[in-house]
Amino acid sequence: MTEIDELYDKKVGCPICNMEFESKKVRASRLRLIKRDEDFLSYYEGENPLKYNIFLCPNCGYAATEGKFNSVTKEEKEIVLKEITSKWNKRSYGGKRTVDEAIITYKLALYIGQLLDYKKIDLGSLCLSLAWLYRIKGEEDEEKRFLILTRNFYEEGFHGESLIDTNMDELKLSYLIGEINRRLGEKDEAVKWFNTALSNPNINSNLMLEKMVREQWRLAREG
Ligand SMILES: [Zn+2]
Known part of the structure; x- marks a missing residue:
């Protein structure tokens, strides 16, 4: 071959x-x-x-x-x-x-x-x-x-x-800001942004992202 x-x-x-x-x-x-x-x-x-x-x-x-x-x-x-x-x-x-x-x-x-x-x-x-x-x-x-x-x-x-005209929507963006804050050790900010993502009306139509938000929210709360 x-x-x-x-x-x-x-x-x-x-x-x-x-x-x-x-x-x-x-x-x-x-x-x-x-x-x-x-x-x-x-x-x-x-x-x-x-x-x-x-x-x-x-x-x-x-x-x-x-x-x-x-x-x-x-x-x-x-x-x-x-x-x-x-x-x-x-x-x-x-x-x-x-x-x-x-x-x-x-x-x-x-x-x-x-x-x-x-x-x-x-x-x-x-x-x-x-x-x-x-x-x-x-x-x-x-x-x-x-x-x-x-x-x-x-x-x-x-x-x-x-x-x-960007590759971003509000749900993905609020999740990403939360996750980046979590990685930077800003746990309260991370939780705030994950909550913003969870209150987005589109969250229910994106099961994979919803699972990620809940998992990373839990990590930020516990960490
Ligand atoms: Zn050139």
Whole structure:
């Protein structure tokens, strides 16, 4: 049997400089889930697709998640050209990535997300991915630093933003804020947010999440 590489090259067109480049992705058919943490970090037998979520143009330095990569306005393009491209030393992250290289791509995407005034929820999700990569590396201090940033962005987003056009709904978001607080040792805050999740009218239609909320609520109360 021929061994097929678990990674493949995806052709990407850059909306800033129009260059075409390749970025690796993990073949969905090759994914073998080992386990999932309660804040949704998934572990796989081979490559983790988390490492390949950011497309980074080697020519101009523009970086964003696959889902956001192409939605750039004319004004945003000007900001990227001025703040990123003018200082960019051309280099590629289009091959197989180490965890450290993946971290570099997310940090650049986070920096660009702040320049382009992304929604807090989207900035929070980039920070959560960074916390996960540091967890995979075993660097607890950096993981904690990015969990705190995630929680702060998510709380601001929960109170001040519409969740339309994000990958998040109120139920999942309140659960995640609770779980991140629990991981940070903020037990009272965790219980408060798990209660918010439990009082969400959609909780009854999501049995898996309801079970997780109740289990983590119990852990926070006991811990
Ligand atoms: Zn480019």
